[in-house]
Structure formats: C-alpha cells, structure tokens
Amino acid sequence: MTQFWNLLNPFPGQHSTFASNVDAIFYFIFWLSMFFFVAIVGFMIYFMIKYRRVEGQEPESSPSHNTPIEVAWSVIPGFLVLGIFWWGFTGYVDMRSPPAEAYEVNVIASMWQWQFKYPTGAISDKLHIPVNRPVKLIMQSKDVLHSLYVPSFRAKQDVVPGRYSGMWFEATDVGVYDLFCTEYCGQKHSDMITKVVVHSTSPEGTTEEVNQTFERWMEIASNPLNDEQGQPLPLDVAGKKLVDTFQCAQCHSIDGTKKVGPSFKGNYGKEVEIVGQGKVLMDENYIRESILEPTAKIHVGYEPKMPSFKGQMKDEWIDAVIAYIKSIQ
Ligand code: HEC
Ligand SMILES: [Cu+2]
CATH class of the missing domain: 2.60.40.420 (Cupredoxins -  blue copper proteins)
Structure with a gap:
C-alpha cells in the first residue's frame, strides 16, 4: 500500500519555502486532468454503448447543437484555466523576486x-x-x-x-x-x-x-590551510585542497599526462622550454609566476590558455600549492 502512495507522490521531500506551493499546483493540475480524462472517456464509452446501432432500429435524428451545454463547456474550463494561470503566475513572480536581505x-x-x-x-x-x-x-x-x-x-x-x-x-x-x-x-x-x-x-x-x-x-x-575541524593541515595536503577548489585539474594532470596544460608531475626541478626565452628552471619562483602571471612564460607546446589567479590566490596559498606540486614528483 505504501508503494502505491509512493507512486502517487514521487517527489523528494519538501525543503524550501517554495516546495509546498509548487507541489500543490502540480497536483491540482494533475488531478484536474485526471478527473476530466476519466469523465470524458467514461461518457464516450457509455454513449458508444447506449447509442450503438441495433438491428431493425433506425437511428433517431439528433439536435445539431445545445446552447447551455456549449456555454458551460466553454466558461467552466475558461475559469479553471484562468485560475491555474493566476496561481502559476503569482508563484513565478515570487520565485523571480529575491528579497533584498538575501x-x-x-x-x-x-x-x-x-x-x-x-x-x-x-x-x-x-x-x-x-x-x-x-x-x-x-x-x-x-x-x-x-x-x-x-x-x-x-x-x-x-x-x-x-x-x-x-x-x-x-x-x-x-x-x-x-x-x-x-x-x-x-x-x-x-x-x-x-x-x-x-x-x-x-x-x-x-x-x-x-x-x-x-x-x-x-x-x-575561508581558511583552506585548515582541516574541517579548523586544525592546520600539512602544507602539501592544503595545496591539494586548493588545487581541487580552484579546479586546476581541468587543465593539469597529476600523472604526467598532457592535458590543456603541462602535467604537475615530472617538470619540477627540471628545465622547461619557454617560447622565445630558451630553457628555464621550474622552481618555486617559476610556479608562483605561472599562477599569478601565466602569460609571462609560455611552455613550448602549449597555448596561453591559463587564467591568472592574481587576487584569488593568497601568497600563503601559493606556498601550499608549490608544496603539493613538489610532493607528487
Ligand atoms: C584553463 C586551463 C588552465 C587552468 C584552469 C589552470 N592552468 Fe595552469 N597552465 C595552463 C596552460 C595551458 C599552461 C601552459 C602555458 C603557460 O605556460 O601559460 C599552464 C601552465 C602552468 C604552470 C607552469 C607549468 C609548466 O610546466 O610550465 C603552472 C605551475 C600552472 N599552470 C599552475 C596552475 C595552477 C596551480 C592552477 C590552479 C590554481 C592552474 N594552473 C590552472 C592551463 C591552465
Ligand atoms: Cu552542465
């Protein structure tokens, strides 16, 4: 039985101020449609049987139209549709108007x-x-x-x-x-x-x-250098967390494979080819500069597609990222 009711209410729990109104209008439209569906199909079947052709009996002539019925089936659905519109519209306006103190x-x-x-x-x-x-x-x-x-x-x-x-x-x-x-x-x-x-x-x-x-x-x-209890993390672990939060992995792998940018693994402490500047040692300063001013030195074989993290990455966060990059060599 509970399974049956779950079928009728398949939505996840209501956990916002919008939820009950959204569900109410949804179910209102759903049950209204159900009602008319059952009623219309029911009458159709009933009339099919009632007015079926019977042998030896000629069909009677029927009226071509009926004003009261036609007015009723226009006006009643008209009001229903207007009501649904008004209910939906006020709900929509509410959802589109964030309170000033949000x-x-x-x-x-x-x-x-x-x-x-x-x-x-x-x-x-x-x-x-x-x-x-x-x-x-x-x-x-x-x-x-x-x-x-x-x-x-x-x-x-x-x-x-x-x-x-x-x-x-x-x-x-x-x-x-x-x-x-x-x-x-x-x-x-x-x-x-x-x-x-x-x-x-x-x-x-x-x-x-x-x-x-x-x-x-x-x-x-606000302090990524700490763990979830507020205790300081080892620098390289904090660096890993920062690399995750800033989504560096979109462009940098940590297993030596080439993505949009060079891998974090395998280059530290080595000389890398820079466009127009020959070989440059990849040390702490090089990493720092790459994060703050990525276009200053372009690694040969890559496009200057890295955004600058100036103003987003604090100095002590960069220290952590450097520690992390070193830790995975
Ligand atoms: C949209 C892609 C993209 C994102 C995101 C990105 N980078 Fe880069 N990065 C690159 C590309 C491309 C290069 C190579 C071209 C260049 O030197 O600017 C590069 C180069 C580097 C280099 C120099 C590596 C070398 O071998 O020359 C370092 C260090 C670096 N990125 C660190 C980071 C860190 C840390 C983050 C996250 C805070 C990050 N990148 C986010 C694309 C990206
Ligand atoms: Cu998407």
Whole structure:
C-alpha cells in the first residue's frame, strides 16, 4: 500500500519555502486532468454503448447543437484555466523576486563542475547555505548552457554564458540535498552533480549529518590551510585542497599526462622550454609566476590558455600549492 502512495507522490521531500506551493499546483493540475480524462472517456464509452446501432432500429435524428451545454463547456474550463494561470503566475513572480536581505552566493558553472564563491572570499564545490534565510545565487557559465536544479527546493534556473542569471530560495530544513545540472552540456553532463549543505545558524540546530553551524563552516572554509575541524593541515595536503577548489585539474594532470596544460608531475626541478626565452628552471619562483602571471612564460607546446589567479590566490596559498606540486614528483 505504501508503494502505491509512493507512486502517487514521487517527489523528494519538501525543503524550501517554495516546495509546498509548487507541489500543490502540480497536483491540482494533475488531478484536474485526471478527473476530466476519466469523465470524458467514461461518457464516450457509455454513449458508444447506449447509442450503438441495433438491428431493425433506425437511428433517431439528433439536435445539431445545445446552447447551455456549449456555454458551460466553454466558461467552466475558461475559469479553471484562468485560475491555474493566476496561481502559476503569482508563484513565478515570487520565485523571480529575491528579497533584498538575501544572502548572496556567486555560482560559476563550467564543463563539468560547479563552483561557489561566498562574500567572505571562501570558495567551495558544494553549495553551503544557512537555514531559514533567503539565499540568492548570482550565476554565470564559463562555457556552455548549464542549469542549476535542486529538486528538494523545487528550484531551477538556466545558467547562460555571457550574462548573469539569478535565482533564490529559502531552505527550511538543515540537511544535505542533491544539486544537479539539468541542461545537457556535453559528454560528462551526468557528472555535473554536487550537494547543497544547509547549515543551522545556532549550535542547537546542528545535526549528525551537518554538524557545523554556517558561521563555523564559513570560518573554516575561508581558511583552506585548515582541516574541517579548523586544525592546520600539512602544507602539501592544503595545496591539494586548493588545487581541487580552484579546479586546476581541468587543465593539469597529476600523472604526467598532457592535458590543456603541462602535467604537475615530472617538470619540477627540471628545465622547461619557454617560447622565445630558451630553457628555464621550474622552481618555486617559476610556479608562483605561472599562477599569478601565466602569460609571462609560455611552455613550448602549449597555448596561453591559463587564467591568472592574481587576487584569488593568497601568497600563503601559493606556498601550499608549490608544496603539493613538489610532493607528487
Ligand atoms: C584553463 C586551463 C588552465 C587552468 C584552469 C589552470 N592552468 Fe595552469 N597552465 C595552463 C596552460 C595551458 C599552461 C601552459 C602555458 C603557460 O605556460 O601559460 C599552464 C601552465 C602552468 C604552470 C607552469 C607549468 C609548466 O610546466 O610550465 C603552472 C605551475 C600552472 N599552470 C599552475 C596552475 C595552477 C596551480 C592552477 C590552479 C590554481 C592552474 N594552473 C590552472 C592551463 C591552465
Ligand atoms: Cu552542465
């Protein structure tokens, strides 16, 4: 029996302020359509049988039209459709109007990952937000069309290259929920999945699953040199974390294979060929310069496709990345 009811309610739990209204209008339209479907098909079958041709009995002539019935079947559906429109339209306007006090997070979509940037400068690959507070996402795409979708919030919005798109929602429950890309964006589209972590804002509200308050998480995330409990990490481990957060692996492998950029493995401490500058030793200074001013020295065989991380990578973070690159030689 529960399986039957699950079929009738296949949606994930409702965990945002939008969810109940979205589901209500969905089910209203669904059951309204069901009602008319059953009624129309039912009458059709009934009339087919009632007015079937019987041997030896000539068909009676029937009226060509009936004004009261025709008015009823125009006006009643007319009002129903207007009602549905009004319900959907007000819901849509609400979803398109973020409250002024919303907490803002920048979202960068790229093939095939999500990156979230917070007002404190923290960066993460999962979306971390406070519970019971409106959150506004300011989204941009580095390449193609993506779309951000959190089923438990009933919230979804396209991320269009070349412009900002926005959305907002307010999570109502502490927990971890799925976040999908829901616009086909290439070969690994189906890997473009991450999580939304909804944090409590007070220590009493934390759960086993989400055991940090939002403030605490932010404090730790703003310092990638620390681990999840706020303890300092070994420098190379912190470097690995930074390389993950800044998504260097999109262009750099760690196993010696060539991608868009040279591998992090196998070049450190060796001389590399630089376009127009001959051989240069790849040491700490070379790595630092490559991160801050990637076009200063172009590795032969590669295109100058690396963005500068100046202003994003703090000095002590660069130290950690250097330690990491050395550790994998
Ligand atoms: C969009 C692709 C891309 C991303 C993302 C990227 N790089 Fe690069 N990187 C390149 C390319 C291409 C080169 C080679 C051309 C050049 O020297 O600028 C390069 C060169 C380098 C070099 C010099 C290596 C050598 O052997 O010459 C270092 C060090 C480096 N990148 C570090 C990083 C770090 C650290 C990050 C992340 C914070 C990063 N890169 C992110 C594309 C990228
Ligand atoms: Cu995508």
